[in-house]
Amino acid sequence: MANLHGVETIELTSGTVAVTTIQTAIIGLVGTAPDASVGIPAAGAVGTPILDNVVEFSATLLGRAGNVVVVEAVAGVPDAENPAEVETTAVWNATGLTLTITLGCDESGKLTATPADVVDAVGAVADVKVTAKGSGSGTVTPFSLQLSGGEDEPFPLNTPVAIVGTTMLSRLGDKGTLKQALTEINDQRNALTVVVRVAENADAQNAEKQRAAVLVGIGALSSAKSVTTYQPRIVIAPGFSEDDAVGKALETVAGKLRAVAYVDCAAGATLQEVVQRRQSYGMRTELLRPRVQVSNADGQLVYRPYSAFAAGLRARIDFEKGWWWSKSNQDINNILGVEQIDEFILGDENCDANLLNMQNVSTIIRRAGFKHWGNRLCGTDPQWRFESVRRTADVIEDSIQETMLEYVDRPLDRENADDIIGTINAYMRQLVGLGAIFGGRAWLDEELNTAESMAAGVLYINYDFGPKSPTELISLRVRVNNNYALEEMLAA
Numbered sequence: 001m002a003n004l005h006g007v008e009t010i011e012l013t014s015g016t017v018a019v020t021t022i023q024t025a026i027i028g029l030v031g032t033a034p035d036a037s038v039g040i041p042a043a044g045a046v047g048t049p050i051l052d053n054v055v056e057f058s059a060t061l062l063g064r065a066g067n068v069v070v071v072e073a074v075a076g077v078p079d080a081e082n083p084a085e086v087e088t089t090a091v092w093n094a095t096g097l098t099l100t101i102t103l104g105c106d107e108s109g110k111l112t113a114t115p116a117d118v119v120d121a122v123g124a125v126a127d128v129k130v131t132a133k134g135s136g137s138g139t140v141t142p143f144s145l146q147l148s149g150g151e152d153e154p155f156p157l158n159t160p161v162a163i164v165g166t167t168m169l170s171r172l173g174d175k176g177t178l179k180q181a182l183t184e185i186n187d188q189r190n191a192l193t194v195v196v197r198v199a200e201n202a203d204a205q206n207a208e209k210q211r212a213a214v215l216v217g218i219g220a221l222s223s224a225k226s227v228t229t230y231q232p233r234i235v236i237a238p239g240f241s242e243d244d245a246v247g248k249a250l251e252t253v254a255g256k257l258r259a260v261a262y263v264d265c266a267a268g269a270t271l272q273e274v275v276q277r278r279q280s281y282g283m284r285t286e287l288l289r290p291r292v293q294v295s296n297a298d299g300q301l302v303y304r305p306y307s308a309f310a311a312g313l314r315a316r317i318d319f320e321k322g323w324w325w326s327k328s329n330q331d332i333n334n335i336l337g338v339e340q341i342d343e344f345i346l347g348d349e350n351c352d353a354n355l356l357n358m359q360n361v362s363t364i365i366r367r368a369g370f371k372h373w374g375n376r377l378c379g380t381d382p383q384w385r386f387e388s389v390r391r392t393a394d395v396i397e398d399s400i401q402e403t404m405l406e407y408v409d410r411p412l413d414r415e416n417a418d419d420i421i422g423t424i425n426a427y428m429r430q431l432v433g434l435g436a437i438f439g440g441r442a443w444l445d446e447e448l449n450t451a452e453s454m455a456a457g458v459l460y461i462n463y464d465f466g467p468k469s470p471t472e473l474i475s476l477r478v479r480v481n482n483n484y485a486l487e488e489m490l491a492a
Helices: 064-068 115-123 178-188 207-228 244-257 271-278 307-320 352-358 387-407 414-434 451-455 483-491
Strands: 026-032 041-046 055-062 070-075 089-093 098-103 130-133 143-146 160-163 192-198 234-236 260-264 285-288 292-295 301-304 361-366 370-373 437-444 461-467
Touching (some): 026 307, 041 143, 055 064, 115 130, 160 207, 178 307, 207 244, 234 244, 234 307, 244 285, 285 307, 387 414, 387 461, 414 461
Parallel strands (some): 070 098, 260 285
Antiparallel strands (some): 089 098, 160 192, 361 370
């Protein structure tokens, strides 16, 4: 029975919702940067140079945690009954993160504490999280100061960090592989990149330790979404993926993330070696050959792994054309040459480039610039080996799966089922309109949806879609027709 005399409005939550396509052009990058910036400690200063009483305080712990530290100074007070000089002392409150300094004074209460006295007092406190610096001869007066300016380490080891563009490049330093790889990615497109910095092994002879460090970093990519809210869709480790242990680790994490791994070939690898190596990888790995020539920061021409360029190219194609496009036959920016020239003769089945492509290995050809040449992952399925098809499926499946969370825990009835089916069908129509797929639809599974499954709270819905394979071959059929000559003669 109604308890309201009048009109009320109730917002209903049933009905279809729009499916938001996941971000596809997110790169997961693992590498080294031994001279990357460390955290900045919080700091603050009191006094003035004119009075020669400047004291500088700094938190001993790096990062933003020091921004809550408070330093306060109070005037010492001589004992009323037995006046005597008061020494400068300090007390650290670990719970409140507060350093309290009692400033020294003479028998009359006149302050006598100098910056050096304050420094000595702070230095005498056990387990204090603040350091002090000052050498002036002026008198320090009471103050209250909260430290500020502390910044966390921008690229902590084995921790995913999301960056875009070039603003953070300077924080990586000049050594290691990360800065150069990010530069190469950004040469193609300022793509959002999840960076995992790993330790660099100083002993170049100990490859096992370096491999182990890289493997730990690759494993950290699995937590990228939890840490950064971004899930990599292309995973690379330039300078390290020539190692099969690293390549397989990239492939493994790519499977967990619904991503594609770009794996480099070793410098000078022969066609036979590359084709043989390809057989070790599966449906989520693209094998890349050769290395590319670029100009480094010193102006020297060097050969670099191709994977960072390929990842940036993939991101650029996603933005400019769409994630359903192949990156094959697309221009690669800012490379000067290749380490090995894979012969390319259009229409020749036995040229190097075609032999590699038919063995599911991608290469680079020179044709009005340098172009990526190859559509295939290392698997053998006729359609699923195409990278664009694999990524199309990943995008559709993940986008729909994320949206379905909206319908979880609603009453299991026909209304909820119709809303889900309507949502998926609307998304399929949207993708058809974009030119991403040929078509798709959703429907209830008549066999699996039983009274028992519904009682158990399980709803089965099927959907399909028609992906677009890349036009890998255009077969032209030609013949000579002499009737054109006869027609011309008779027309006269």
